[in-house]
Amino acid sequence: MATALLLSFAVLLLIGVLISERAHRTVLSTAVLFLVGGFLLGPGAFGFITVTSGDPIVSGLAELALFSVLFTDGMRVGFRDLRTAWRLPGRALLLGLPLTLALTAVFAHYLVGLPWLESFLLGAILAPTDPVFAAAIVGREEVPARLRHLLNVESGVNDGLALPIVLILLAAAGGSNAHGEELLLEIVLGIAVGVIVPVIVLGLERLPFLQAIRSMQPLLAVSIGLLVLAICQATHANLFLGAFAAGITVATLGKGLRHDFEQFGELVTELLKLAAIMVFGALITPAFLFGDIPFAGWIFALLALLIARPLALLVSFIGAKLSLGEQVTAMWFGPKGFASVVYGLIILESGIALADQIYHLVALVIVLSILSHSSTDVVIARRFARSQEGTAAGTKNP
Template sequence: MAIAAAFGLALLVAVLLSALAERSALSLPLVFLITGFVIGHGGFGLVTVSSSGDLVRRVADVALFTVLFTDGMRALAPRDRTLWAPPIRALLIGMPLTAAVITLLAWGLTDLPLAAALLLGVILSPTDPVLVSGIVRRSGVPRPLRHALNVESGVNDGLALPAVVVLIAVLGSRDTPDVGTLLGELAGGAALGAVGAAVLAGAARLPVLAVHQRLRPLAPVAVATACYGTAHLLHLNPYLAAFVAGAMVAKTAPQMCGGFQPLGDHLAELMKFLALLVFGALLTGGMLADVPAGGYVVALLALLLARPASLLLSFLGSEFARRQRLAASWFGPKGLASVVYGLYVVQAGIPYASTIFAVVALCVVLSVIAHTTTDVLVARRFRQDESADAGAGPGQRPP
């Protein structure tokens, strides 16, 4: 019950400070991360959370699913084809480059062998939709940037999964999993999401059914819950199922989405805060002490060099506006997706598991601090630019 009490108090503090956070660098996610650390073994030891237990993984799993479903509902909205080029470039060029740079850094700066360094690079290559939502949902952020970050963070978790599983098997000296099986899990998750949306769309057209306006927002909740449970029962990828289901529900059954967006956003926000609190309770001084000296450098450069340089290279030759390129390159937060994959490594019991997870945890902590305290500053700059553009006369450019 200590977690429930701490979460309630932290949530109350966050609500009371929300207006201040909206116009300053105050980070509400950081409030929950610090609260978790204080009540965990890193602080007063009021709760016991283990990286080998099930609580952290389940909470992170549900949080990821919830955020991906709600963000997926916005993904297919743009009809302008030019809006799709940046996220595709980020996924097909930027993400592999990010993994490669982190791999080389980890291989050269720590005692990790190449396979373990590659596993670390793959785990830290996806961006996290839970933290990306902090910039995506702020007013003033241009639509192309919003769409690029939203789609990229919604898809790259699933793309990293096959490599994570294969590398865990290689390091564990077990038979390498069938690549076809892994691809089947990804394709099956996407198909499950599409089927769930199709069932809802078909049912909504039946004349014998009548949905009361008051309960209409619960229809997407029903689809999401069914997809989540089915994906785990059938061992399909739940994250792609969430993103595809959200996108297809919005596209094929828009009449059923009325009123859901505020509810979905609130649910996603609650799960994000709870996951950060539980993750904070997992952190200890001993865990951070397991990070080798070179690991601190790797974690910093993963945020300051690997992601920015890789994304800027991926955008070369594109029509993406310069300032939006810079913002997209910076906002590559590492979060719950990396934590989930790091926990898989720990639970697999492979060599170097503790070092890999410790570096992942350090990188996530640094990312939460860095990205959740700068999103409001970036959004404010875009709003200022928008105001300046509006005030400039025809043919004029604001200073």
């Protein structure tokens, strides 16, 4: 199985790299390539990849990928960024996130019939967003800077904000051996490890006889991440919150290190994400989508994408100085990111009574999100570009 997975990933990666320039200009998407490729190569189609949700490689890859995602997300949003430009992202995070969670829970309860506890658990899993599936929005200069900053900071922080809620609700649903004080200890210890390790390492690096040369600077951040991962596993601290706290701490205390690590870290994280998306695609079968999910589940998935986040952000942006186009773009580009994939796998392995039903709904929303958001990002970016060109032309010819 390992050989088949490696060969499949290598081929898909090669194709993804070769079409990346065209994908940057069209509706083609690397994420969709790996999702569809995993589906076609998996048991639901050609059967070249044979994986199940209980395979160690699935949980191990998902865990490592999410750790990397949260570490790099934290590196994007140091405390200075949050202090200097917090107003718009704060609206999306402190009001938009809980409203999205609540609306999703309401849809799950009344449409699918989930109990309230499991409905809020599903809402917490699907609340985080990920701009990787809408890269043309956050990576294009023609898109207004405040909109790119809003989506970038929001997606960088909301994974970490949603995780404690997921853990607490999962424990309340009987899916964790850690209850009460033990769960709180795991969360607090994870955050503590994520702060203390970078502080010590960066303090040592500032000593004259221990400074790293410029070419090795990216590996300093990697070593911090690996130390946090190892210590969290050894102490049973929450390694995901440890990763997120470590990323924020490094971004805050080591601004130069953050810049040096940016490209290298993004590439490593992208590789892990794409591998996990391919495996996620291989877990999906036609029977999974059309036999195990009722019609009400499809209605729920559509409402979760088309109503929950847009309505939540519409309320959050009341009084905000955003144009209508910027508001609509922010409301639409709330792709369900990689964190939701891993949270769904955690639920599937948790042993709670409704784990299968929750996972099926999570998987459906993620699939629809990857297909829809990854196919519309370039279109929206071009619209902003045409708008800027029209404004520039009007300025020249009053």
